[in-house]
Amino acid sequence: MKAEQNQRITQVGPGTPGGALLRRYWQPVALLDEFNPELDPAMGVRPVKAVRVLGQDFVLFKDAQGAYGLLDRDCPHRGADLAFGRNEGDGLRCPFHGWKFDVSGQCTQTPGEPPGSTLCTRIRQRSYPLLEKAGTLFGWFGPEGSTPPPFPALDCFEAPDTHSFAFKGLWHCNWLQAFEVGIDPAHASYLHRFFNDASLEGSYGKQFRGASAGEVGGERWPMTKVMREFDQPDISFEAMPYGLRLTALRKMTDALTHVRITNAVFPQTFVIPLSETMTITQMHVPVDDTRNYWYAFFTSFAAPVDKDTMRNQRLAAVTLPDYIPKSGRHNHWGFNPEEQQGRTYLGMGEDDINVHDQWACESMGAIQDRTREHLGTTDKVIMANRRLLLQAIDTVEQGGTPPGIADPALHPRIQGPDTVDGIAPAETWQTWWQQAVRAKREDAPWKNPGLKLAETAANESTLAP
Numbered sequence: 001m002k003a004e005q006n007q008r009i010t011q012v013g014p015g016t017p018g019g020a021l022l023r024r025y026w027q028p029v030a031l032l033d034e035f036n037p038e039l040d041p042a043m044g045v046r047p048v049k050a051v052r053v054l055g056q057d058f059v060l061f062k063d064a065q066g067a068y069g070l071l072d073r074d075c076p077h078r079g080a081d082l083a084f085g086r087n088e089g090d091g092l093r094c095p096f097h098g099w100k101f102d103v104s105g106q107c108t109q110t111p112g113e114p115p116g117s118t119l120c121t122r123i124r125q126r127s128y129p130l131l132e133k134a135g136t137l138f139g140w141f142g143p144e145g146s147t148p149p150p151f152p153a154l155d156c157f158e159a160p161d162t163h164s165f166a167f168k169g170l171w172h173c174n175w176l177q178a179f180e181v182g183i184d185p186a187h188a189s190y191l192h193r194f195f196n197d198a199s200l201e202g203s204y205g206k207q208f209r210g211a212s213a214g215e216v217g218g219e220r221w222p223m224t225k226v227m228r229e230f231d232q233p234d235i236s237f238e239a240m241p242y243g244l245r246l247t248a249l250r251k252m253t254d255a256l257t258h259v260r261i262t263n264a265v266f267p268q269t270f271v272i273p274l275s276e277t278m279t280i281t282q283m284h285v286p287v288d289d290t291r292n293y294w295y296a297f298f299t300s301f302a303a304p305v306d307k308d309t310m311r312n313q314r315l316a317a318v319t320l321p322d323y324i325p326k327s328g329r330h331n332h333w334g335f336n337p338e339e340q341q342g343r344t345y346l347g348m349g350e351d352d353i354n355v356h357d358q359w360a361c362e363s364m365g366a367i368q369d370r371t372r373e374h375l376g377t378t379d380k381v382i383m384a385n386r387r388l389l390l391q392a393i394d395t396v397e398q399g400g401t402p403p404g405i406a407d408p409a410l411h412p413r414i415q416g417p418d419t420v421d422g423i424a425p426a427e428t429w430q431t432w433w434q435q436a437v438r439a440k441r442e443d444a445p446w447k448n449p450g451l452k453l454a455e456t457a458a459n460e461s462t463l464a465p
Helices: 003-010 017-022 175-182 223-229 307-315 329-334 337-342 354-362 377-397 408-413 426-443
Strands: 027-031 048-053 056-062 068-072 107-109 130-133 136-139 164-171 211-216 219-222 234-240 243-251 256-265 269-273 278-288 291-300 420-425
Touching (some): 003 017, 003 377, 017 377, 027 164, 027 291, 048 278, 068 130, 164 307, 175 269, 175 278, 175 377, 234 377, 243 377, 256 426, 329 354
Antiparallel strands (some): 027 136, 048 056, 056 068, 130 136, 164 291, 211 219, 234 243, 243 256, 256 269, 256 420, 278 291
């Protein structure tokens, strides 16, 4: 890749072509958990947060009625930092001269002005549309005065609160290299390789520790064994209205094939299976060019999510209130050479594979230099997605409609998307995975009967790479 192309797809700030594209899509800005006083006692006193997204600074606050406001962070009077404002229940007041703003950005008071002054009626701080979905606040940062696209009806946003859980974490690298690890089906056989398989008991909420659907010789195989013993997947992809559907086949015997169906929801979301009945929808949201937050949405198609277990598992790896990982470059991501020799391929722990991906992404540098990489056949999805990204940037720059979930015309054709992870008959794996998807949806207590089946969605291509 040429240096100018790499710059084009990695820069996200105001006025950059890549930033202009990403501002056309709804972006998560905070978990509702971040306003929970049990997790952050300061929120019980003053529910105000400084937020940085796409290289811009904002202030996010909650008023006494429970409404949220997302405003530009610099006071429109003389630029003081509104993140230090006084939350007075009916608005946020700048301590510099007392100017006050409600959640819509309207200035309601300018107390230093003479009696009868109407200055405040003419002052409005820019505010940004907010939506609450799946335990998360989403903002839209498109051109002022324009209309946001409808919110996408992905499974993770359609499931009820009882069957979903959201979490986040900060990585010190560009969003794109973080996203690309999620659409790379080959890396799991190496980066996440375990030399021994743990009991399937107690695997709830953990990736690659659950059982894969199906049996081999009467034995139920854990994912760790599948990934370790069959490390040359046959990878393919097809265009879908939301982006790309990815298929990785690992031939086990003449009669059996491991099938893993995942998805790339353009531009920054991937959807993968956590288990037979739970999916992970993960978004990588740029803080700026060199940092990003991953937001993971866990969706259950069976029993309600055990949120306390899921939360406690993940809180052990971060520090609050900013969800900064305890492992990182500063401590070599917890690398243990003895573990690398005898227990795992990487040597960075067995309980949380998220740190494996964190190392892979952060060790590339803050912004990966793609002019120095040498891609292979397993990188075909990476290459296809980069072509889509460059094309979409060009489209927006030329005044066109961005693709996928930012295009209102496509929303009636975007649902799911479906994931599968299991052992199938080698000759009929396509039929097998479609039947598995149908059964999962029919058994889901919150299922929408109007959702199209996986086999009909295959004909709805619009994002050809």
